[in-house]
Amino acid sequence: MATFFSEFFGVEPKVIEDYGAFNVSLINDLPLFIDPFLLFNSRKPAYRALHESIIEYLLFLRDKAATGSVDEALLKEWYCFREVRQSWLGFSQVGNAGRGLGMDFARALHGSLQTIFADFGSERVTKGSHLEKVCLIKDGVGRDNISDFTTNLIKRHLYKFSEDFALQHLRSEQRKEVSILKVQFNYETESWETTPFVLPWANGDHVVLTPRDLLTRDENWINRSDLISGFEKIPVSIPDQQVRSLVNNYFIQALKRRRNREPTKEERAEAVLKTIERFPVLIDYFIRMKENEGGKATSISAERVRFARQLFEIGIRSLQSLLAQTGFYGSAGSTHQEVHDRLAYFKDVMENKGGYKIFWNKDALRVRNEKELQIMFRLVWTGTPSDVSSEVNDGRGPADFKVSKGQGDKTIVEMKLASNRKLETNLQAQAELYQKASDARRAVKVIVFFSKPEEDRVRRILSRLRLADDPDIILIDARHDNKPSASRAKSPRKRAA
Numbered sequence: 001m002a003t004f005f006s007e008f009f010g011v012e013p014k015v016i017e018d019y020g021a022f023n024v025s026l027i028n029d030l031p032l033f034i035d036p037f038l039l040f041n042s043r044k045p046a047y048r049a050l051h052e053s054i055i056e057y058l059l060f061l062r063d064k065a066a067t068g069s070v071d072e073a074l075l076k077e078w079y080c081f082r083e084v085r086q087s088w089l090g091f092s093q094v095g096n097a098g099r100g101l102g103m104d105f106a107r108a109l110h111g112s113l114q115t116i117f118a119d120f121g122s123e124r125v126t127k128g129s130h131l132e133k134v135c136l137i138k139d140g141v142g143r144d145n146i147s148d149f150t151t152n153l154i155k156r157h158l159y160k161f162s163e164d165f166a167l168q169h170l171r172s173e174q175r176k177e178v179s180i181l182k183v184q185f186n187y188e189t190e191s192w193e194t195t196p197f198v199l200p201w202a203n204g205d206h207v208v209l210t211p212r213d214l215l216t217r218d219e220n221w222i223n224r225s226d227l228i229s230g231f232e233k234i235p236v237s238i239p240d241q242q243v244r245s246l247v248n249n250y251f252i253q254a255l256k257r258r259r260n261r262e263p264t265k266e267e268r269a270e271a272v273l274k275t276i277e278r279f280p281v282l283i284d285y286f287i288r289m290k291e292n293e294g295g296k297a298t299s300i301s302a303e304r305v306r307f308a309r310q311l312f313e314i315g316i317r318s319l320q321s322l323l324a325q326t327g328f329y330g331s332a333g334s335t336h337q338e339v340h341d342r343l344a345y346f347k348d349v350m351e352n353k354g355g356y357k358i359f360w361n362k363d364a365l366r367v368r369n370e371k372e373l374q375i376m377f378r379l380v381w382t383g384t385p386s387d388v389s390s391e392v393n394d395g396r397g398p399a400d401f402k403v404s405k406g407q408g409d410k411t412i413v414e415m416k417l418a419s420n421r422k423l424e425t426n427l428q429a430q431a432e433l434y435q436k437a438s439d440a441r442r443a444v445k446v447i448v449f450f451s452k453p454e455e456d457r458v459r460r461i462l463s464r465l466r467l468a469d470d471p472d473i474i475l476i477d478a479r480h481d482n483k484p485s486a487s488r489a490k491s492p493r494k495r496a497a
Helices: 005-007 013-019 036-038 045-066 072-079 103-114 131-136 143-153 155-169 222-227 241-255 265-280 281-293 294-325 335-352 355-359 369-378 423-438 452-464
Strands: 175-186 191-202 389-395 398-406 410-415 442-447 474-476
Touching: 005 072, 005 191, 013 155, 013 222, 036 045, 036 131, 036 143, 036 294, 036 369, 045 103, 045 131, 072 103, 103 131, 103 143, 103 155, 131 143, 131 222, 131 241, 131 265, 131 281, 143 155, 155 355, 191 423, 222 265, 222 281, 265 335, 281 294, 335 355, 335 398, 335 474, 369 398, 369 410, 369 452, 410 423, 423 442, 423 452, 452 474
Parallel strands: 410 442, 442 474
Antiparallel strands: 175 191, 389 398, 398 410
């Protein structure tokens, strides 16, 4: 079963690796994205030139923002971009369709260029200008927005990179000339231009290859989480002692410490953001700290990409191979039965056939959020006769998966990590609400635990809610500390317990 670019095009994976590209899945997005800091910090002149071109465009936008209001049509032309879904990178749980950059992003960045980006291009504290600055303060502008924006601003490079590979390594029937919108910005006409490229072609669409050394996973190098978690280190780097004292005093006051109680994580984060709002220069000192540690960015990103490659190229390939041997892909019957059949096999592989190792790198967890778990689960639905939809919102919020065969046969699937703080609330109501909103017949909940304390917590919650014997609640044991060294060849049960 073809899954990866190399398989669809009959190219050896080493050819793709030697070319410097990432061997993407053409079945589902993989949770990787381009980090603009890797352009800024690169030793390659071509990458640094790409970063400079991004800054040049942002300076254009900053100057336009400084003139006053910009009408909606120009905001859409200058700030809004479709996701380059043909790169097959991102956080789509089904296929490769993403939201792209719409007017919310346009207004957020346009507003930032008038405020926190007012000195953009002429910073005195940092070594250079950074697009990531906008995601440090503005809610709703995260790594996916920054990556989508970066990807679109270096689209010419990515498409030329893909075109060169297609011309060198693919047969004529495996490539096609395609006109690509918004490839190059014309500063004279102040508009984006269309350019044709000869690109890899599969399943009725072109494919974009991305250089491995531009990719990362989890977070941009310059990110809001590090800003908040390491905030106390920032004032220390300020040379002016008076400013340091003012910042530290303001932060302490913002924490609103109470007697006999430390501030919560949320209270501390709120205090950090209030302090930064009062002293915006702290953002520049934080960025300078990240610049000074920039040597780590390349090695850490490379390791994260290696993890992703093992997880989704090696691990999932092994999982699919094991499942295929059982005839599992021919599952029939109702969607509720099919969900249980596939979960039974998935559970058996994870618990009894070494599949749990996909989640682990020795004693360290590789999968730390539900999004990645859901992507892994989605890959085992390849070849299903049912329609599998993800993040379906039928009026009560998005459900993880809806499996359907026509209007009268629908089953909702919710996947949760046992570490989820809201697990008990979700178990009480969530899937049932989605089930009613979608007119689904049944709802199945899947909970994955990675440690004995997590397992104990889940079982206590189920007991408290009187759900311990519910056949539609499936626990998957992904612990690495309770598996025997010899493989256990247990036959998959008809229905997971």
